[in-house]
Amino acid sequence: MKILFTGKGGKAGSWAMRGEQLGAACGADVRPMASSAGYELTVVVKKTPPELMARIYGEWVWDIVDAYPQPQSYAWGRTEAINWVKNKIKQLRPTAVIWPNQRMRDDCDTGIPGLVLPHHHRLGIPINPIRPKVQTVGYEGAESYLGSYRAILEQECARRGWRFVVNPPALADLDIVVAFRSGGGYVGEHWKSGVKLANAHGSGTPFVGQPECGYLENASGAEYWAQAPSQIATAFDWLEDQGGREAISDRFRQKAFPVEQAAAMLKAFLHEL
Numbered sequence: 001m002k003i004l005f006t007g008k009g010g011k012a013g014s015w016a017m018r019g020e021q022l023g024a025a026c027g028a029d030v031r032p033m034a035s036s037a038g039y040e041l042t043v044v045v046k047k048t049p050p051e052l053m054a055r056i057y058g059e060w061v062w063d064i065v066d067a068y069p070q071p072q073s074y075a076w077g078r079t080e081a082i083n084w085v086k087n088k089i090k091q092l093r094p095t096a097v098i099w100p101n102q103r104m105r106d107d108c109d110t111g112i113p114g115l116v117l118p119h120h121h122r123l124g125i126p127i128n129p130i131r132p133k134v135q136t137v138g139y140e141g142a143e144s145y146l147g148s149y150r151a152i153l154e155q156e157c158a159r160r161g162w163r164f165v166v167n168p169p170a171l172a173d174l175d176i177v178v179a180f181r182s183g184g185g186y187v188g189e190h191w192k193s194g195v196k197l198a199n200a201h202g203s204g205t206p207f208v209g210q211p212e213c214g215y216l217e218n219a220s221g222a223e224y225w226a227q228a229p230s231q232i233a234t235a236f237d238w239l240e241d242q243g244g245r246e247a248i249s250d251r252f253r254q255k256a257f258p259v260e261q262a263a264a265m266l267k268a269f270l271h272e273l
Contacts, residue, residue, distance in 0.1 A: 003028035007045035014066045019045040025263035062094040074185040100193035103213040115269040119195040120262040121202025126172035128205045138165040138174040147182025171203040179209035202256045204249035208235040220255040222248040
């Protein structure tokens with residue numbers, strides 16, 4: 001089957017992972033803003049601008065990861081968010097939908113074929129050596145999303161003599177990775193893909209974060225969920241123990257979800273359509 005992966009493209013991490021990396025692992029052609037002419041099936045990743053959709057013909061599948069407008073959607077309530085997705089599916093009429101997590105599918109499923117496909121972890125991700133003592137805590141992603149959490153994290157780290165860094169060269173440079181989002185609303189709490197936890201699993205780096213659905217659905221059981229400052233402090237106190245961190249790293253590695261595994265799931269689904 002000749003398959004095209006396309007989308008708006010650009011520098012977004014979701015396009016790099018769900019478009020370029022996953023498409024390549026599926027043996028598909030990957031071309032941003034491309035026409036589906038000559039392909040048996042097309043996968044459109046994320047955004048669906050009109051100038052792209054005018055080039056899509058025949059059978060096509062929508063990978064709806066992060067397809068909603070951001071940050072505008074973070075102000076939506078549950079009903080407004082669900083209505084936006086269902087109306088888009090009705091308007092665009094894809095053959096099938098790839099969902100980033102089960103909760104989004106449960107909320108928005110219209111009855112057409114679908115696959116829940118979590119994010120795979122980053123390609124070639126270094127494995128964390130787990131140093132004897134916690135020294136560095138870090139966050140990967142858009143710094144603006146941390147909001148008020150940044151000051152809380154910096155304060156908790158400073159109190160222990162640790163460093164707090166944003167976007168380190170590698171997760172393996174960290175002793176703890178954190179994932180917090182300020183003001184994500186219903187969409188952020190329930191529909192985000194959980195890629196930060198996937199990368200923590202892949203690298204074996206202990207994880208502290210908010211209990212978003214994308215994280216909870218793919219958890220190893222060794223994560224530490226925190227929201228209030230007191231819960232972050234408790235999580236850091238617990239993770240100072242060397243033995244606990246080593247056990248977490250082992251459990252995380254067992255949950256690693258490489259792109260090859262994601263591609264196998266997706267190819268099986270696409271060939272059944």
